[in-house]
Amino acid sequence: xxDFSRQASLLGEECQERLFNSSVFVAGVxxxxxxxxxxxxxAGIGTLWLTDFATVDPPDLNRQLLYTSEDLGKKKxxxxxxxxxxxxxxxxxxxxxxxxxxxxxxxxxxxxxxDCLDNxxxxxxxxxxxxxxxxxxxxxxxxxxxxxxxxVIPGETKRLSEVFKGAKDESHVxxxxxxxxxxxxxxxxxxxxxxxxxxxxxxKLLILDLASLSIEEINLT
Amino acid sequence: MPPFFQVMKVKVKLFxxxxxxxGVSEVELEFEKEPVSLKEVxxxxxxxxxxxxxxxxxxxxxxxxxxxxxxxxKNVLELDGxxxxxxxxxxxxLFPPGGGG
Numbered sequence: 001x002x003d004f005s006r007q008a009s010l011l012g013e014e015c016q017e018r019l020f021n022s023s024v025f026v027a028g029v030x031x032x033x034x035x036x037x038x039x040x041x042x043a044g045i046g047t048l049w050l051t052d053f054a055t056v057d058p059p060d061l062n063r064q065l066l067y068t069s070e071d072l073g074k075k076k077x078x079x080x081x082x083x084x085x086x087x088x089x090x091x092x093x094x095x096x097x098x099x100x101x102x103x104x105x106x107x108x109x110x111x112x113x114x115d116c117l118d119n120x121x122x123x124x125x126x127x128x129x130x131x132x133x134x135x136x137x138x139x140x141x142x143x144x145x146x147x148x149x150x151x152v153i154p155g156e157t158k159r160l161s162e163v164f165k166g167a168k169d170e171s172h173v174x175x176x177x178x179x180x181x182x183x184x185x186x187x188x189x190x191x192x193x194x195x196x197x198x199x200x201x202x203x204k205l206l207i208l209d210l211a212s213l214s215i216e217e218i219n220l221t
Numbered sequence: 222m223p224p225f226f227q228v229m230k231v232k233v234k235l236f237x238x239x240x241x242x243x244g245v246s247e248v249e250l251e252f253e254k255e256p257v258s259l260k261e262v263x264x265x266x267x268x269x270x271x272x273x274x275x276x277x278x279x280x281x282x283x284x285x286x287x288x289x290x291x292x293x294x295k296n297v298l299e300l301d302g303x304x305x306x307x308x309x310x311x312x313x314x315l316f317p318p319g320g321g322g
Binding site for chain 1: 236237238240241246284286287288289291293294295296298299314316317318319320321322
């Protein structure tokens with residue numbers, strides 16, 4: 001069992017209680033999803049849904065922290081669940097072996113959706129599902145030494161499909177392992193802030209640039 | 222130019238790969254007329270950064286996919302694309318977003 005006293009004293013008992021009672025959907029358990037899922041489980045999120053259709057491949061191991069060479073060829077969601085349960089056996093973890101595309105439906109009773117996907121087409125589809133259900137979405141994306149994070153709140157903020165209209169997907173995005181660690185951590189910070197009613201990156205796009213060691217915000221209008 | 226016209230200033234911020242490639246994070250451009258089109262701004266930038274800059278962003282007189290251009294925080298594709306009008310004090314943010322996860 002995890003003793004949460006070191007963070008509950010910082011976040012407050014009420015916030016910690018909310019985390020225990022929260023249900024978070026993690027879309028994609030690749031580089032960002034591994035960081036996000038692990039930090040959410042360590043934070044005490046009560047219920048976590050993990051969705052991915054891929055298996056662990058050798059090129060994944062430079063940055064997808066939940067997997068090791070022993071996991072090659074196995075489905076990511078099931079390996080991730082197994083590792084996460086070892087970290088926090090009390091967490092309810094539901095793996096969904098599926099691609100997020102037409103026909104996919106989000107589970108009931110979600111508090112936050114976290115976008116850890118690897119292409120904009122799927123992201124816009126996920127956003128549409130969350131938007132219709134009124135569920136906040138925390139977006140993260142990475143490439144090379146860079147990444148971005150923003151929070152979408154249905155009816156209040158700009159949508160990803162507006163902000164990133166004209167974005168182009170790359171196959172085999174080059175990236176170093178420490179970039180998703182930082183971006184994933186920033187996403188989890190936003191999830192906890194959403195759940196505990198603290199300020200979030202609403203109508204703001206945060207851009208992380210580890211090549212120039214800068215972190216900047218753009219106000220979205 | 223009208224007798225009392227002051228130069229129009231536009232701030233252009235480059236992020237991520239553009240910043241890395243062209244070595245600049247922010248540029249302030251001045252124009253002797255107002256407004257100008259985004260196309261004119263991009264051509265002005267190419268005078269500083271070279272044709273390579275323009276070829277990354279523009280193809281057949283239209284914006285290429287891949288790089289997001291925000292004018293005061295709004296995607297120019299939600300406005301008038303390459304013909305979006307830019308006025309004094311406007312801020313443009315240019316970045317290819319990270320698509321990976």
